[in-house]
Amino acid sequence: MSRVIRVAAAQMGGNQSTDSRQSILGRMIGLLEKAAQQGATxxxxxxxxxxxxxxRMLLDGSVLAEYFEAHIPSDTTERLFKRARELGVGFYVGYAEQTPEGQRFNTSILVAPTGEIIGKYRKIHLPGSVEPRPNSRFQQLEKRYFEYGDTGFPVFQGPQAWEDARIGMLICNDRRWPEAWRCLALQGMELLCVGYNSAAYDPNGGNSESPELRTFHALLAVQGNAYMNACWAVAVAKAGVEDGAALIGGSCIVDPNGVIVAQASTLEDEVLVADCDLDMCLQGRTKMFNFDLHRRPQWYRRIVDQIGIELPKAE
Amino acid sequence: MSRVIRVAAAQMGGNQSTDSRQSILGRMIGLLEKAAQQGATxxxxxxxxxxxxxxRMLLDGSVLAEYFEAHIPSDTTERLFKRARELGVGFYVGYAEQTPEGQRFNTSILVAPTGEIIGKYRKIHLPGSVEPRPNSRFQQLEKRYFEYGDTGFPVFQGPQAWEDARIGMLICNDRRWPEAWRCLALQGMELLCVGYNSAAYDPNGGNSESPELRTFHALLAVQGNAYMNACWAVAVAKAGVEDGAALIGGSCIVDPNGVIVAQASTLEDEVLVADCDLDMCLQGRTKMFNFDLHRRPQWYRRIVDQIGIELPKAE
Incomplete structure (x- = not known):
């Protein structure tokens, strides 16, 4: 038995502030077409x-507002949805969401090959800070611009064209948190989609990890969690230099053994394709990681009962 | 600032059923001496x-009982404790524990360089089954022979000789469960010790993962969890062929970046040594994995509220 879907990772090079939304959408449609040509759905x-x-920028008012989508698709983004429908390809995409009530989230959606939006996720693990770093050219203000996601970690059942795959979504920093993966795997997730923008080094020139180490971290988090949750994972970077700040690449497709089956070789627009047999999840799920047989939640209470570290009491 | 302790992984080759306890202890003392010669504490x-x-064997009665330790140290194992005290070296060791009440656990202890037992852990994630596989030469009967550990996941503060390191223990299969690592990291664990016996392939000849893939899994679980919990890890195999069944090696010392700093190259008795700077945990713990700032436990409830998979409800 096998349930194979062909999946593509559409890595993007940097989007500059000076790039028009239409030129960025044009590049995305180009990637979509390349993926479709190779049979990805x-x-x-x-x-x-x-x-x-x-x-990474300190913004407010109408300048900040321009980065948000009040509708998805909108008049501007409809092109991407239309082309995907024509090609019979669905997609995961991340965007800045503004709700009718004025709430702002770092959001991803899952769009079926029919064009129907079948899932939405709002990023829970927001990195960065509310207050800007003083005297720094580059910021990380996700905690300022976005509310914490309120969707929990939902799993969506894909259409028949995707072999009824059970799909989970995470966004960037979420992928480093094993709690997020486990909450998805506990709903039978077979395929995890995650897009990211991860700094290649401290853009303010501080002493920090190398781009190579950061890429290693990104791969390790995806490989380790895919293995321990017996699922496929597709992790996709915005890479390269963007408005003067460097982002790692390392986009990859990882199997339920934690093995990388496809990996980006550039920091630019690049499409990776792999056949993902969802039934490969069964080996881990029925043996080593048979949750029913082997998990012992009565000992996991700290995971929900505390947030930060509580040192053991001195004797 | 740095708080460096020199740690050794003492990988062992197979212990055969026909080996006397004294010959096995002799090998362990040899490994201890080698580690001490290289400055490990x-x-x-x-x-x-x-x-x-x-x-792996179906046993009962007095034959089974012989594998258990009613006292630690006992008249037999005292040699190891004595030599360690003489050398000023402490250790982690796994053994089959029988309590005065007759309970049996798969247990590890942490022994300070003074010889004092400063920590005990009883394995929580028991693999295998209660009932033997019919018509199979080799079994995995941990769920039959041992009770589930009842210690939770305690963290122990080491002595000054170990820079007051906060040390956690896991046993074998536990290392593949991110919940276990997280419960330890939430108590400020800086160094994780884990011993294991992991089959290199199905000894009954079934179609299964290769020894290479199983070794990769073992490394990946330790690397991924060390990174995501910003801690050091020392993972140590009983390796090679034991009573006709093959065990993987892959003993390793891993830093808080998830990088392997020392790795076994044999399937035999072998000592690896590395200097572990406990303050290397601070980089992850104060930034990417600052639990206080970034964890969102209100969304992690499934981890404790359910054991096995609960599929999302159909619409």
Missing amino acids: LVVFPELAFTTFFP | LVVFPELAFTTFFP
Whole structure:
């Protein structure tokens, strides 16, 4: 038995602030077409794919508002949805969401090959800070611009064209938190989609990890969690230099053994394709990681009962 | 600032059923001495280090009882404790524990360089089954021979000789469960010790993962969890062929970046040594994995509220 879907990772190079939304959408449609030509029916785009990673800038008012989507699709983004429907390809894409009530989230949606939006996720693990770093050219203001996601970690059942795959979504920093993966796996997730914008080094020139180490971290988090949750994972970067700040690449498709089956070789627009047999999840799920047989939640209470570290009491 | 302790992984080759306890202890003392010669003050031995991995055999009564330790140290194992005190070296060791009340656990202890037992852990994630596989030469009967651990996941503060390191223990299969690592990290664990006996392939000849893939899994679980919990990890195998069943090696010392800093190259008795700077945990713990700032436990409820998979409800 096998349930194979062909999945594409659509890595994007940097989106500059000076790039028009239409030129960015044009590049995304180009990636979509490349993926479709290779037979993919699900294409995964990065986090905040339509714009530059604007949380690195201190903005407000109408300048900030321009980065948000009040409707999805909108008049501007409808092109991407239309082309996907024509090609019979669905996709995951990340964008900055503004609700009718004025709430703002770092959001991703899952769009079926019919064009129907079948899932929405709002990022829970927001990195960065509310207050800007003083005297710094580059910021990380996700906690300022976005509310914490309120969707929990939902799993969506894909259409027959995707072999009824059970699909989970995460966004960027979420992928480093094993709690997020486990909450999805506990709903039978078979395929995880995650887009990201991860700094290659401290853009303010501080002493920090190398781009190579940061890429290693990004791969390790996806490989380790895919293995321990016996699922496929598609992790997709916005890469390269964006408005003067460097982003890692390392987009990859990882199997339920934690093995990388496809990996980006550039920091630019690049499409990776792999056949994902969802039934490969069964080996882990029925043996090593048979949750029913082996999990012992009565000992996991700290995970929900405390937030930060509580040191053991001195004797 | 740095708080460096020199740690050794004391990988062991197979212990055969026909080996005397004294010959096995002699090998362990040899490894201890090698580690001490290289300046290590903490030596990590495997799971069930004093015997063969007896859960692969269907046993009962007095034959089974012989694999258990009613006292630690006992007249037999005191040699190891004595030599360690003489050398000023502490250790982690796994053994089969029988309590005065007759309970049986798969247990590890942490022994300070003074010889004092400063911590005990009883394995929580028991793999295998209660009932034997019919018509199979090799079994995995941990769920039959041991009760589930009742210690939770305690963290122990080491002595000054170990820079007051906060140390956690896991046993074998536990290391593949991110919940276990997180419960330890939430108590400020800086160094994780784990011994294991992991089959290199199905000893009954079934179609299964290769030894290479199983070794990769073992490394990946330790690397991924060390990174995501910003801690050091020392993972130590009983390796090689034991009573006709093959065990993987892959013993390793991993830093808080998830990078392997020392790795076994054999499937035999072998000592690895590395300097572990406990303050390397601070980079992850104060930034990317600052739990206080970034964890969102209100969304992690499934981890404790359910054991197995609950599929999302159909619409």
